[in-house]
Amino acid sequence: MASLPLVREKRRTRRPQDPARIPERGGSRLGYWLYFIPGAILVGAIIFYPLLRNLRLSFFHWRGGRAEEEFAGLDNWIALFSDTEFLQSFKNIFLVILAMVIIPTLVGLVVSALLFDVVGRRFSGKLSSFLRATYYLPQILPIAVAGVMFSWILKPNDQGVLNQFLSAITGTDVAINWLGGSYGTAMGSVMVLMVWIQIGYPVVIFMAALQRVEPQLYEAAELDGANWFQRFRAITLPMIRPEVFVVSLTTTIAALKVFAPVFILTAGGPNKSTYVPSFYAYNEFINGTDKGYAAAIASAITIVVFVVAVIFIRVQNAAERKDA
């Protein structure tokens, strides 16, 4: 998952009057624009052309191919708000955020503190970094591959690991259709996969953050009789707050864009109940009859992503100003 070192840069680059950092007699800064040419052309063609095209298309009805585009005004956008599948897909995003942001961050806090404080200090640093690497491993596995692995474990018939395992324990033939049976088991399975994938990211980031905390603080608190949990709350949490922020920002944005786990495990089923917005948009572009509507779904997600990013940055800036 990309870690975006957001904000804080602004201050450094705000004043446009700064001279270029390579001193040149009579040198013009215009020459530097030459270095932008490849980047500007490519970003324009690959990012902003599709962005504008889809935004425009969201105000049209279009069947695709050679069909005529038909102006629709706000039809598509209004239809979104009464579209049960669309609303369901956004409701599911809250569960995705639980599985990709909240649970991994909380578990990550506990695991990283455990690895750093107990395993790293009281046992061995080597064991601690080995365990950290193990927790991180699912992060670099292709999500598609991880998804196929979980879909094997959750196969509906007696070929699935979980069913075989439950059969062995209970002594009867268990054949639960985890991924296609009911909304509860299907969404639950998708969420387990997400937690499994995400756990390593906060663990690694928080462990690095803990290294910044001065050990004397802990020892002092320990001598004052503070127990582990009190130390964690009074020292650790405030010290690693910036990292908690970065982790929740980047994973929230990843959660809004989530696609592969749903595509591979449930394909949106059963009965379209596990739809997430990006899967819905993808599906509408490919199988739907109105690409204009698909474009409206995709544009809506894009707007939500940008709004969430801006809110996070604002909150962070405000918090910093209060600290300063």
Next chain:
Amino acid sequence: MTTLTTSPATASGTPKPDHNKTRPRTPSEWILMILAVLGALLVVFPMLLLLLNAFKSPADYANSSPLDFPEALDFTGIQTFWETQNFPRALWNSIFISGMVAILAVILSVLNSFAIGIGRVKGRTWIVLVFLMANLIPQEMLFDPLFRLYDDLGLLSNPWSVIITFTVIQSAFGTYLLASLLGTFPKEILEAAAVDGASRWRILRSVIVPIVRPTLSVLMVFFFIWTWNEFLLPLAFLNSSDSLTVPLLLEQLNGERQTDTTTLIAGTLISIIPTIIFFLIFQRTLTRGITAGAVK
């Protein structure tokens, strides 16, 4: 917190730096350590299951529990996977695409961030925001227009459709990261180079790039692995069987109804192996990189 620093620990000077190691480990610490190990085992458990079941014959798999060891080492699954799927081709496609993206995206990031961080061009705050947006945009917003664009250019099912797309997406992140790094590049070095009469291009190539090379290699490793793991856009652009990447090949196998379970298990295991090898080689770079991106 200020009161804590002046507490008896520093005042009396009794606890030595190795205080923590000499005190005997308490039972609760042992329990916590075991819990941490169990948690890690839980994380690798699905992969251990793969390993345990990839070498079972179909009959053995049907009759045993997934936690049992195989009766005998059997390579039917692996053989079927290897014979029915062109895995080497998919592996090469993945390596070619991810490798090209890693190199091209780093070059593009360096050029962009040179203009922003060193050239300090006008409106650079906005330019940085534009690149940030490029990195945030959901892929389903790009997919349909790009599909039509590449269709017109005849690039569908061609690795270059994916290479071009992800070069731009990854370089947006790289530009963002490098622009702030170059913004703090030591001025004395730049001045010395300029006094020696080096041109801008020469300074970039022979002074700046060698100095920031460690960061560039971290970026390259990340671009490689992110591109390797991409799913949505490759799924949309790469449709012919000889253009598939490793994740796409496995996903397709998973979708085929007649696929035998042992073949699927073997295929999953084989698809994980390149990632594990990469992980073992670059483990240090990876952990350094994620933290470097987050902590400032």
